[in-house]
Amino acid sequence: MATQMEAAKRGEITEAMQAVARKENLPAEEIRARVARGTVVIPKNVHHHSIDPEGVGQGLKTKINVNLGISKDCANIDSELDKVRKALEMKAEAIMDLSNYGKTALFREKLIEMSPAMIGTVPMYDAIGYLGKKLEAITAKEFLAVVEKHARDGVDFMTIHAGLNRRTVEHFKRNSRLTNIVSRGGSLLYAWMELNHAENPFYEYFDEVLNICAEHDVTLSLGDACRPGSIADATDASQIEELIVLGELTQRAWDRNVQVMIEGPGHMTLNEIQANVLLEKKLCHGAPFYVLGPLVTDVAPGYDHITSAIGGAISGAAGADFLCYVTPAEHLRLPTLDDMREGIIAAKIAAHAADLAKGIPGAAEWDRAMSTARQALDWNKMFELAMDREKAERYRQESAPALDDSCTMCGEMCSMRLMNKFVSHEL
Structure with missing residues (x-):
C-alpha cells in the first residue's frame, strides 16, 4: 500500500487529501502537490480506522496537539481516557500518548480505537517498561521492535530523536549549557549512548526506521533532543547542530516516501522565535514545523500555558505549523483534566491568532x-x-x-x- 507521499508523487489524490482539502477550503490538487513536496503532511496510519484526517503544514490552519498518558505516579487509565474524551470534545487535532509505565499498550489500543484525532507517541518513553529491562541493556534491535509495535498498533506519527548522533553529542560536550538536555527521550538516548559507548540506534539504523514508517504510513516527527530548556540555552550550537542533522534525515525520509515533521524549541525569548522558524524551514527544506510553545520566559510556573501561548502565536505567525499545548502544570506535575482544558484553550487561541496573521482562509x-x-x-x-x-x-x-x-x-x-x-x- 502506498504512503500518502508516494501517492502524491504519482499524481494520485487520496481520500485523505480530499478530506483535508474540504476542511482547508483548498483545491485537492494543491494539497496533493504540497504533500508530494513534503511541505504538508497528513499523518494517517493505515491501521487507524477511526481517524478523520488532518493536514499539517504550508498554508493550512495551525493545528494543536494535546499530550496525555499514564506514568508510574499516575497510572489510572480511566482518568486519562476522560482527558481523551474532553480533548476530542474540544476539537484538538492531535493527541500524543506519552505513557511510560504500566499497561501502555492497552491505553494506546483504546486511544486509537476511539480517536478521530491523529495519534502520536514517543516509542523511547515506552521502551523500558514494555521491554522490562534496564536502559543500558536494551539493544538497538529492541528499540526498533518498540517502534514497529507502535506502528502496527496504528500510531499516526512518532517522535524519533534520530538527530542526536555522536557528532551532536560532541558539540553538546564542548558547549556548556545551563539546563543540559531537557528532552526526556533525548536524555534517555544520551545516557544509553554514553553507557554503551555506541551510536544513537535510531540514527545508525535510520533506514530500518524508514522501512517501518513506509510499511504502515507513519509520519516521522523528528525530535529535537537538544531543544533549549531555558532561554539561556536557546539557539545554541547543540540545537543548531542537531537541526542540520534533521535536515539531512528529512531528505533521506522523503527519498523513501516517508512524511516528516520537525520538532522545535522549547524555551526562547520573543526576539529569537522568527529566526528559529526561518532556520528550520531553510535547513529542513520546508518540512512542517512542530513547536513546544515556545515558552518565552522561565519564571512563570503555574502559568506556562500563557508563556507558551505567547510564543506559539508568534512562531505560528512566523510560519510554524503545529503547536504542542502546554498546561499550567508544566514543570510541576502531571496535568489534571482542568489543567488540560486550560492548556487546550491557550493553544487554540495561539493557533487562531497565528492563522489571522498568516491570512489563512476563513x-x-x-x-x-x-x-x-x-x-x-x-x-x-x-x-x-x-x-x-x-x-x-x-x-x-x-x-x-x-x-x-x-x-x-x-x-x-x-x-x-x-x-x-x-x-x-x-x-
Whole structure:
C-alpha cells in the first residue's frame, strides 16, 4: 500500500487529501502537490480506522496537539481516557500518548480505537517498561521492535530523536549549557549512548526506521533532543547542530516516501522565535514545523500555558505549523483534566491568532462574525461563536446585568448600546 507521499508523487489524490482539502477550503490538487513536496503532511496510519484526517503544514490552519498518558505516579487509565474524551470534545487535532509505565499498550489500543484525532507517541518513553529491562541493556534491535509495535498498533506519527548522533553529542560536550538536555527521550538516548559507548540506534539504523514508517504510513516527527530548556540555552550550537542533522534525515525520509515533521524549541525569548522558524524551514527544506510553545520566559510556573501561548502565536505567525499545548502544570506535575482544558484553550487561541496573521482562509471571518454579534448585542450568537462557550456563558450568568442589552462592566454606559441608537450599520 502506498504512503500518502508516494501517492502524491504519482499524481494520485487520496481520500485523505480530499478530506483535508474540504476542511482547508483548498483545491485537492494543491494539497496533493504540497504533500508530494513534503511541505504538508497528513499523518494517517493505515491501521487507524477511526481517524478523520488532518493536514499539517504550508498554508493550512495551525493545528494543536494535546499530550496525555499514564506514568508510574499516575497510572489510572480511566482518568486519562476522560482527558481523551474532553480533548476530542474540544476539537484538538492531535493527541500524543506519552505513557511510560504500566499497561501502555492497552491505553494506546483504546486511544486509537476511539480517536478521530491523529495519534502520536514517543516509542523511547515506552521502551523500558514494555521491554522490562534496564536502559543500558536494551539493544538497538529492541528499540526498533518498540517502534514497529507502535506502528502496527496504528500510531499516526512518532517522535524519533534520530538527530542526536555522536557528532551532536560532541558539540553538546564542548558547549556548556545551563539546563543540559531537557528532552526526556533525548536524555534517555544520551545516557544509553554514553553507557554503551555506541551510536544513537535510531540514527545508525535510520533506514530500518524508514522501512517501518513506509510499511504502515507513519509520519516521522523528528525530535529535537537538544531543544533549549531555558532561554539561556536557546539557539545554541547543540540545537543548531542537531537541526542540520534533521535536515539531512528529512531528505533521506522523503527519498523513501516517508512524511516528516520537525520538532522545535522549547524555551526562547520573543526576539529569537522568527529566526528559529526561518532556520528550520531553510535547513529542513520546508518540512512542517512542530513547536513546544515556545515558552518565552522561565519564571512563570503555574502559568506556562500563557508563556507558551505567547510564543506559539508568534512562531505560528512566523510560519510554524503545529503547536504542542502546554498546561499550567508544566514543570510541576502531571496535568489534571482542568489543567488540560486550560492548556487546550491557550493553544487554540495561539493557533487562531497565528492563522489571522498568516491570512489563512476563513480565519478572519470567524472574528468578523463575533464582532457583528457584539455590535448587535446578540449574546446567544456570541456564545455560539466563542472558543470556550462554557466559560463565556458562566461568566455572564455569574454577574447578571440589570439591562439585558449590556453587561455589568458598563451597564447603561455600554458603548455598543449607545452607538446602536445613533449609528445605522449595514454589515
